[in-house]
Amino acid sequence: xxxxxxxxxxxxxxxxxxIQPEREELFRISEITEVFELSPNHVSKIVHHLGKLGYLETxxxxxxxxxxxxxxxxxxxxxxxxxxxxxxxxxxxxxPYCRFTPSCQLKGVLADAVAAYLAVIDAYTLEDIVSNKxxxxxxxxxxxIPVLQIA
Numbered sequence: 001x002x003x004x005x006x007x008x009x010x011x012x013x014x015x016x017x018x019i020q021p022e023r024e025e026l027f028r029i030s031e032i033t034e035v036f037e038l039s040p041n042h043v044s045k046i047v048h049h050l051g052k053l054g055y056l057e058t059x060x061x062x063x064x065x066x067x068x069x070x071x072x073x074x075x076x077x078x079x080x081x082x083x084x085x086x087x088x089x090x091x092x093x094x095x096p097y098c099r100f101t102p103s104c105q106l107k108g109v110l111a112d113a114v115a116a117y118l119a120v121i122d123a124y125t126l127e128d129i130v131s132n133k134x135x136x137x138x139x140x141x142x143x144x145i146p147v148l149q150i151a
Contacts, residue, residue: 001117007084010046011034018072018126019133026065078122089112
């Protein structure tokens, strides 16, 4: 099972915020795009979506930005994946239509595999996957952009 880039970048964004020390300043799209070398347009959509879902607190305007909207211990990875992924179906038997579809047992096997995958990631929170904060921070580049101050 492979996550979409959208989900991958959403998780990376939350991980990045979770490993940062407490700070008054808001995070900006440009910070995420610089750290992970991503498209600002793509990150904007993800941040907006994560904000609508409550994972981020977003503040609009000239001094706007975002920060985690909930504690990392309250962000379940399985739930996050479910809300960010368009589909968790591992196979689409309709495009093109497979003649085996009416009697195929592969669909059941793959459904079991997806259920097992989800059961594993349901057992983890954002806090769990960033428990090695110090190691993760060492892998980050030095930022060339200034941190945004709250007005």
